[in-house]
Amino acid sequence: GIQVEQSPPDLILQEGANSTLRCNFSDSVNNLQWFHQNPWGQLINLFYIPSGTKQNGRLSATTVATERYSLLYISSSQTTDSGVYFCAVGEDSNYQLIWGAGTKLIIKP
Amino acid sequence: NAGVTQTPKFQVLKTGQSMTLQCAQDMNHEYMSWYRQDPGMGLRLIHYSVGAGITDQGEVPNGYNVSRSTTEDFPLRLLSAAPSQTSVYFCASQGRGAGSYEQYFGPGTRLTVT
Numbered sequence: 062g063i064q065v066e067q068s069p070p071d072l073i074l075q076e077g078a079n080s081t082l083r084c085n086f087s088d089s090v091n092n093l094q095w096f097h098q099n100p101w102g103q104l105i106n107l108f109y110i111p112s113g114t115k116q117n118g119r120l121s122a123t124t125v126a127t128e129r130y131s132l133l134y135i136s137s138s139q140t141t142d143s144g145v146y147f148c149a150v151g152e153d154s155n156y157q158l159i160w161g162a163g164t165k166l167i168i169k170p
Numbered sequence: 171n172a173g174v175t176q177t178p179k180f181q182v183l184k185t186g187q188s189m190t191l192q193c194a195q196d197m198n199h200e201y202m203s204w205y206r207q208d209p210g211m212g213l214r215l216i217h218y219s220v221g222a223g224i225t226d227q228g229e230v231p232n233g234y235n236v237s238r239s240t241t242e243d244f245p246l247r248l249l250s251a252a253p254s255q256t257s258v259y260f261c262a263s264q265g266r267g268a269g270s271y272e273q274y275f276g277p278g279t280r281l282t283v284t
Contacts, residue, residue: 092271094271094272094273096273096275102258102277102278102280103275103277103278104260104262104275104278105275106272106273106274106275109271109272147212147213149273156200156201156203156218156220156264156266157203157215157218157228158215158273160212160213161212162211162212163212
């Protein structure tokens with residue numbers, strides 16, 4: 062089955078810093094999503110991005126499907142960005158998502 | 171539009187007890203699923219459904235049952251609770267069609283089995 066690897070596993074930054082989170086996947090997919098799990102456990106969908114680039118405020122994501130990776134950029138980090146960021150991939154035809162282990166981000170004030 | 175709702179938020183069970191975790195969505199999504207998340211870990215798929223009357227097993231189905239009698243509801247039943255089922259349970263739903271493949275999650279149910 063498809064393997065999903067996220068890096069780095071942990072990241073500690075000062076408020077205001079920029080960060081790049083990476084998601085590698087082992088096979089072709091046409092469904093890739095990024096999620097943020099906040100410190101209270103809530104899971105929020107950030108992007109559906111099987112290819113190309115999207116931006117939403119300080120967050121942006123790029124997926125290069127032919128090279129099997131996706132990047133999540135966070136600019137001007139705020140303490141509210143802390144939490145775990147998950148990448149999940151799959152095929153639109155069968156709905157199921159394969160999840161990475163996540164990147165735990167801590168933003169210090 | 172409430173999105174995905176789950177009840178209860180917290181539950182404590184004794185070993186051997188049974189219970190049902192409720193999940194409902196008001197987005198008319200075909201796909202619904204149940205995950206469990208153990209401390210410090212990612213999500214593991216328990217069961218999923220691609221429409222009313224259709225369910226299938228995920229990665230960790232043992233000890234759980236599901237049914238899907240309506241598009242809106244997807245309850246998860248624990249048959250005989252065990253301490254290994256202590257976890258946080260998330261329900262999710264996902265639509266289909268251009269721009270509708272995002273998966274949305276409920277707030278979770280934190281279950282402790284003693």
